[in-house]
Amino acid sequence: MQTPRPQRPDPRANPIADDGSEVRFCSTCAFSGACVAAGYDKAHLRDLHVLVEHIGPFRAGEHIFRTHDPFRAIYAVRAGLVKTVAVDPEGNEQVLGFYLPGEVVGLNAIYPEHYPCDAVTLETAYFCRFSFPAISALAARMPGLQQQLFRLLSKELGMASLLAGDHAAEERVAAFVTDLGERLAAQGFSGTRLRLSMSRVDIANYLRLAAETVSRIFTRLRDQGLIALEGRDLEILDPPGLRALARNVRER
Amino acid sequence: MQTPRPQRPDPRANPIADDGSEVRFCSTCAFSGACVAAGYDKAHLRDLHVLVEHIGPFRAGEHIFRTHDPFRAIYAVRAGLVKTVAVDPEGNEQVLGFYLPGEVVGLNAIYPEHYPCDAVTLETAYFCRFSFPAISALAARMPGLQQQLFRLLSKELGMASLLAGDHAAEERVAAFVTDLGERLAAQGFSGTRLRLSMSRVDIANYLRLAAETVSRIFTRLRDQGLIALEGRDLEILDPPGLRALARNVRER
DNA sequence: AGGCGCAGTTGATCCAGGTCAGGAACCGAC
DNA sequence: GTCGGTTCCTGACCTGGATCAACTGCGCCT
Incomplete structure (x- = not known):
């Protein structure tokens, strides 16, 4: 509903979760475990780095994607904070989630093939953009990555069920x-x-x-x-x- | 909370969603699309059939799995009806979902690696049991199947978000x-x-x-x-x- | 400085849905 | 048949949280 006016980045905010280096990649990234834990070699890591696209900065209030946009990619938060918001036909908004550095936004778009919600930054934010066709193709060659994607989806499912519980x-x-x-x-x-x-x-x-x-x-x-x-x-x-x-x- | 007493199968109920044949497999199965749509040949279909285990009948009130059981498999409903139920520490139950023939139960256990809920049949029911390690290994060789698993998880995520919305x-x-x-x-x-x-x-x-x-x-x-x-x-x-x-x- | 606008807090009231209490219909067991 | 158990429905009441309405404090503008 609100059209948040842009505001300038705040230098105090937004600790960056990686060292910015292309090669070392985000050490806390949601996908790092897929490679490191499974003992993948540099070549596989490089595959991941090739398909990832570092984007940002986005200032507070900017959209990463919008409802009904065709689903192309998932986004790992590198720094900053994002919310996802679904809007029903009467204009009621529902915040679906908040995403911290190291977490992944956009997984709920796989099935409908269109994003079912808006993703809006709440502070200046940076992302790794993963083309979904590319990462799922890579996942077929990297069982650890496939497993990681399954785990992320399942984890998100658990979060949604918690939210759905009836609690005081x-x-x-x-x-x-x-x-x-x-x-x-x-x-x-x-x-x-x-x-x-x-x-x-x-x-x-x-x-x-x-x-x-x-x-x-x-x-x-x-x-x-x-x-x-x-x-x-x-x-x-x-x-x-x-x-x-x-x-x-x-x-x- | 209730310990439902077994009751004998009702011949009227439970239309079976497939023809029971090992080879033709469930035509409406959640995974059939993975093969048929992608044009896989008999060999791949046979891989799927080898890893699947037809189980049942379960009578109303029986458990397929219980909270805290180690996660080994996902279950496609072949016939009957299942509910999943989570119990909080105070003993409050929360029904997480109902699953019809052709749908898949157990995906929310991937991340925690233990089932986070009980699965209880509500009528006499039959299942296809897929060992998860086996099906995810096969998914690595069958992109269509991998895609199908991603879609199932994402769909379930969408359902959970609907339930979580605040609605009259x-x-x-x-x-x-x-x-x-x-x-x-x-x-x-x-x-x-x-x-x-x-x-x-x-x-x-x-x-x-x-x-x-x-x-x-x-x-x-x-x-x-x-x-x-x-x-x-x-x-x-x-x-x-x-x-x-x-x-x-x-x-x- | 003053004034505007927005975010957050607090108090007063309201109401959707929960809780409690019967009661009817439908079993299966004996 | 009757008994006990279970499920479902309905009415009467209660309450947690929503809604409405000030009010405060702060950042930003001029």
């Missing part, structure tokens, strides 16, 4: 914060001090709550001493406490 | 019925006269509603002349009308 507002918010922290930690960032680069409205929409509810729950969690929150800067003070609240959303 | 109870029920009809039609069954083999409680749980709400909405839809419903036998009287109610859930 507080559980949802606690799970959201815990999950963000863990995903950041998995990418080598701090898992306890983090910046919520998305607006409260986006968070609320993603959690299928009203923005007011999210706001109230944040203050409640703060009053309980579980988190410290100032604007968009969040610190998780009591990870186990928060995890306990989120327990039903996350464990099964 | 009536929209959810209308979408559920419409979707069931379309999926049955896709498998060659009637898309307008169908049997809800799952209980109202299961439907409600799947839609994240109370059973009472589902019941009330069914009667409302009947009063509006959109459906005819007697027990578990449903007829969709006004498909476009129902689709209109479901519009926001399904279109994007």
Whole structure:
């Protein structure tokens, strides 16, 4: 709905998840495990590097792809933050997910062959673009890569099922914060001090709550001493406490 | 929670989606497209047949796999109906999906490497069991099969996102019925006269509603002349009308 | 400085759907 | 047949979270 006005890149933001080198590639990239773990040689790694296209910077509010665009590629986030948003015929938006550095956007477009959502950057962001026909052809020659793609899809499926569960507002918010922290930690960032680069409205929409509810729950969690929150800067003070609240959303 | 007592197979139920022949294979199987569409020869088809294992019958209430079982295989439904159910630590159940003949169960286990849910038959059912290591090895040699697996995963992802959307109870029920009809039609069954083999409680749980709400909405839809419903036998009287109610859930 | 606009918070009210409580219909068991 | 169990439906009430309405604080413009 909103047409976010461009805003200039913020030098403080956006730690870059790789060293920028073409050869060493993103060390935390979603696909790195496919090669490294399986012990692939330089030649295979080079295949991956040839088909990847480094794109960016995108400034906050720019679109990577839009609903109904034909599906051509998947995008690994190199730096920055992206949300995917589906819009129904009445114009209601639904945030489907937030994607951190090292994560992959666009997998839900494989089946419909068109992107079923918009992908919008929330901060200045850089991507690796993988042509899907090319990467799936390569996957046929690299079992580790095929396996990795299966795993990414299956993981995304698990995330969607969590979101689909019916959980109380507080559980949802606690799970959201815990999950963000863990995903950041998995990418080598701090898992306890983090910046919520998305607006409260986006968070609320993603959690299928009203923005007011999210706001109230944040203050409640703060009053309980579980988190410290100032604007968009969040610190998780009591990870186990928060995890306990989120327990039903996350464990099964 | 409930331990459903076994019940004897009902000869009326469970139209079988294939001719039972080992060689001709399930004509409506989720994987048939992978071979036929891509023009594969008999040799490749035979590879698929060798790795598949026909299992069943399972009677209503039996488990195909359970939460935490190590992930070994995916299962294509040959006949009958299955639900998948996740249980959280407090014992709350969440139905994740219903699977009709021709559809595939177990894809959400790839990433965690353990099944994240139980799969329970709701009527007498037969399956094709595909060892996952074997089918993904074959997929590396059969791009059409690899593509098909990607598509299945991506499709399932889309379904989960629909379920995760926040929609009014009536929209959810209308979408559920419409979707069931379309999926049955896709498998060659009637898309307008169908049997809800799952209980109202299961439907409600799947839609994240109370059973009472589902019941009330069914009667409302009947009063509006959109459906005819007697027990578990449903007829969709006004498909476009129902689709209109479901519009926001399904279109994007 | 002042003023505008947007993001976020807080309080007051409302309502969709959940919960609770009966009751009817339909089994299968004996 | 009757009994007990189960599923489904319906009515009466309750509540979590949505909605509506201020209000605050901040960044940006002129």
